[in-house]
Amino acid sequence: GAVVSQHPSRVICKSGTSVKIECRSLDFQATTMFWYRQFPKKSLMLMATSNEGSKATYEQGVEKDKFLINHASLTLSTLTVTSAHPEDSSFYICSARDRQHYTEAFFGQGTRLTVV
Amino acid sequence: KQEVTQIPAALSVPEGENLVLNCSFTDSAIYNLQWFRQDPGKGLTSLLLIQSSQREQTSGRLNASLDKSSGRSTLYIAASQPGDSATYLCAVSAQAGTALIFGKGTTLSVSS
Numbered sequence: 001g002a003v004v005s006q007h008p009s010r011v012i013c014k015s016g017t018s019v020k021i022e023c024r025s026l027d028f029q030a031t032t033m034f035w036y037r038q039f040p041k042k043s044l045m046l047m048a049t050s051n052e053g054s055k056a057t058y059e060q061g062v063e064k065d066k067f068l069i070n071h072a073s074l075t076l077s078t079l080t081v082t083s084a085h086p087e088d089s090s091f092y093i094c095s096a097r098d099r100q101h102y103t104e105a106f107f108g109q110g111t112r113l114t115v116v
Numbered sequence: 117k118q119e120v121t122q123i124p125a126a127l128s129v130p131e132g133e134n135l136v137l138n139c140s141f142t143d144s145a146i147y148n149l150q151w152f153r154q155d156p157g158k159g160l161t162s163l164l165l166i167q168s169s170q171r172e173q174t175s176g177r178l179n180a181s182l183d184k185s186s187g188r189s190t191l192y193i194a195a196s197q198p199g200d201s202a203t204y205l206c207a208v209s210a211q212a213g214t215a216l217i218f219g220k221g222t223t224l225s226v227s228s
Binding site: 006031036041044049091093095097103104107110112 | 120148150152157158159160161162165167205207209212213215216217218219220221
């Protein structure tokens with residue numbers, strides 16, 4: 001299957017700082033990428049839909065000024081957690097669909113963010 | 117609003133058993149359904165994808181069925197092995213290219 005690379009896999013940052021997470025589709029072009037957040041023993045919750053060349057669409061309750069999403073190319077989307085707080089600590093995971101075939105969704109390895 | 121439910125939340129079986137994981141969704145108007153495996157602290161590995169027009173898909177010891185009209189899918193694992201221990205997630209998408217809606221998963225433990 002197609003490969004989605006997410007970096008970093010794990011990051012620890014201090015409260016008040018910003019953290020950028022990258023999501024790359026390595027062998028296909030992704031017009032749309034999705035960002036999810038997963039709490040312990042909970043389901044993956046969709047945060048936002050990232051569209052190449054346009055503004056992201058955020059789900060209800062997700063602060064767009066806190067979770068900045070940029071989709072600058074067909075293979076790269078970034079999520080920046082701004083002014084991070086301990087409650088932002090979570091597992092963040094991205095997903096991408098092949099623009100040619102909108103069937104299967106492929107996921108990155110996830111990023112474990114810990115804010116201290 | 118689509119909701120996905122997975123039963124049971126956790127399951128422990130001895131090695132060699134056949135088992136069934138259940139997934140139900142409230143809105144039958146889906147585009148496709150995917151089953152994933154997630155190991156602790158890791159990302160998702162796609163196991164099987166079933167299009168809305170399909171009834172089942174098979175890959176090795178895994179078989180997934182879909183009854184779209186009743187809003188149900190099952191994942192059958194034959195001859196379970198300790199390496200199958202993981203959390204299994206079911207997810208549906210409403211249209212081509214849209215986000216997946218996930219269930220909470222079933223955590224499987226297979227003992228040797």
